[in-house]
Amino acid sequence: MSGAAGASGADAGSHRDRPRAAASRAAGPHGLDARIEVHRGGFAAHAELQVAPGEVLALIGPNGAGKSTLLAALAGLVPLDAGEVRLGGRLLEGRVDRSDGASRPLRLPPERRRIGLLQQDAGLFPHLSVLENVAFGARAQGVRRGHARAEAARLLDAVGLGGSGGGRPAELSGGQRQRVAIARALAARPELLLLDEPFASLDVEAAGEIRALLAGILVADRIPAIVVSHDVIDAIVLAGRIAVVEQGVIVEQGTTHGVLQAPRTPFAASIAGFVLVPGTAADGVLDTPAGTFASTEPAGFTGPGVALFRPGRVRVVDAAGAAPASAPVAGGRPRGAEAASAPRPVRAPNRWEARIAALRPAPGGVRLRLAVDAGAFVDAELDARAAEELRPAPGARVLCTIDPADVALHPAAG
Numbered sequence: 001m002s003g004a005a006g007a008s009g010a011d012a013g014s015h016r017d018r019p020r021a022a023a024s025r026a027a028g029p030h031g032l033d034a035r036i037e038v039h040r041g042g043f044a045a046h047a048e049l050q051v052a053p054g055e056v057l058a059l060i061g062p063n064g065a066g067k068s069t070l071l072a073a074l075a076g077l078v079p080l081d082a083g084e085v086r087l088g089g090r091l092l093e094g095r096v097d098r099s100d101g102a103s104r105p106l107r108l109p110p111e112r113r114r115i116g117l118l119q120q121d122a123g124l125f126p127h128l129s130v131l132e133n134v135a136f137g138a139r140a141q142g143v144r145r146g147h148a149r150a151e152a153a154r155l156l157d158a159v160g161l162g163g164s165g166g167g168r169p170a171e172l173s174g175g176q177r178q179r180v181a182i183a184r185a186l187a188a189r190p191e192l193l194l195l196d197e198p199f200a201s202l203d204v205e206a207a208g209e210i211r212a213l214l215a216g217i218l219v220a221d222r223i224p225a226i227v228v229s230h231d232v233i234d235a236i237v238l239a240g241r242i243a244v245v246e247q248g249v250i251v252e253q254g255t256t257h258g259v260l261q262a263p264r265t266p267f268a269a270s271i272a273g274f275v276l277v278p279g280t281a282a283d284g285v286l287d288t289p290a291g292t293f294a295s296t297e298p299a300g301f302t303g304p305g306v307a308l309f310r311p312g313r314v315r316v317v318d319a320a321g322a323a324p325a326s327a328p329v330a331g332g333r334p335r336g337a338e339a340a341s342a343p344r345p346v347r348a349p350n351r352w353e354a355r356i357a358a359l360r361p362a363p364g365g366v367r368l369r370l371a372v373d374a375g376a377f378v379d380a381e382l383d384a385r386a387a388e389e390l391r392p393a394p395g396a397r398v399l400c401t402i403d404p405a406d407v408a409l410h411p412a413a414g
């Protein structure tokens with residue numbers, strides 16, 4: 001793989017060396033500005049997507065959230081039910097005002113949108129040579145055959161496949177095929193690139209090389225892009241901004257750094273390696289179905305919020321040998337007979353009792369899925385030593401605690 005790795009380094013340089021091509025590809029001063037409303041069977045997606053020239057947006061979310069549907073709507077593969085798509089100031093889909101004051105619908109077909117779509121499957125034409133596959137991208141934009149072939153050769157060189165143009169796609173590895181797909185997309189001079197899990201079928205090494213190759217191209221050519229991925233590395237390496245999609249709507253968005261440091265939704269928290277407990281903030285603490293959470297930095301807000309912490313910071317002990325989770329805090333309400341008529345005791349903050357619902361491996365230890373209340377889960381992780389001491393088993397009851405210094409409280413998304 002060393003040759004390919006070297007080639008991708010050379011590629012980044014070759015892209016930096018062609019500022020004219022870059023200027024012609026960037027989506028003008030406007031980038032993408034889209035308002036999408038789409039129905040697919042019983043599923044509905046509503047989202048606003050803006051991507052500035054030179055910006056990469058990562059769309060993340062659980063399976064079936066509607067990420068691919070949003071990309072398909074932008075690419076013109078699925079019609080909008082309402083809204084509009086503008087790219088570089090051009091209207092690709094929506095309504096155009098008429099001179100009589102009314103408006104008419106406009107919907108450009110995919111090949112006239114100047115939008116490149118890269119998917120998990122490179123989707124090359126098996127009967128065409130590698131060079132012809134790439135030249136096809138330019139030919140589709142009306143470039144004459146000779147120029148298209150010259151441009152294809154240059155782009156194949158840029159993606160580290162100079163000299164491979166005469167072969168057929170079947171003779172290439174998965175990573176090489178994806179490089180050809182990138183070259184073909186660039187040959188069409190896209191004003192927007194849509195990347196739908198383009199590395200998902202590649203091994204870790206090939207994915208890393210192609211990710212770096214794409215990152216270099218996107219930076220050098222300032223092509224706005226949207227990448228859909230389940231892999232947080234794609235967001236970190238490629239994207240400056242993240243939007244979290246759930247059930248067809250964007251539930252959280254922000255800079256990649258901001259979302260990964262302080263996620264506000266369970267999905268973003270899971271990819272950022274946090275446990276997120278939703279609740280309601282009052283008096284500086286967060287009340288949740290799993291109990292009260294307090295931080296050394298009290299919540300400076302009231303209303304819906306989240307408690308965030310790293311699962312490895314949770315201390316987990318066998319509930320049988322521990323004081324009950326509902327033990328009153330110091331200075332709290334009385335115990336015993338008096339307590340029977342008293343209101344429910346105030347639960348100590350950062351302390352919850354749970355049943356182990358499931359176990360799965362975690363780096364250096366084990367992850368515990370902990371069922372706290374009907375439908376509420378608050379996970380924890382044990383390193384190998386703590387796991388050996390506790391010997392966790394599904395169904396066992398445990399008592400969990402966490403230091404306020406390890407807890408952050410934030411307002412909920414939206």
Ligand SMILES: Nc1ncnc2c1ncn2[C@@H]1O[C@H](COP(=O)(O)OP(=O)(O)OP(=O)(O)O)[C@@H](O)[C@H]1O
Nearest residue numbers: 040041042043061062063064065066067068069070
């Ligand atoms: N061709 C189709 N016809 C009808 N419904 C569809 C079609 N494609 C997708 N859907 C529905 O649209 C919803 C969103 O699917 P979509 O593929 O956009 O989600 P996704 O977030 O990309 O999921 P994944 O991460 O699993 O790829 C799903 O409920 C799915 O069943």
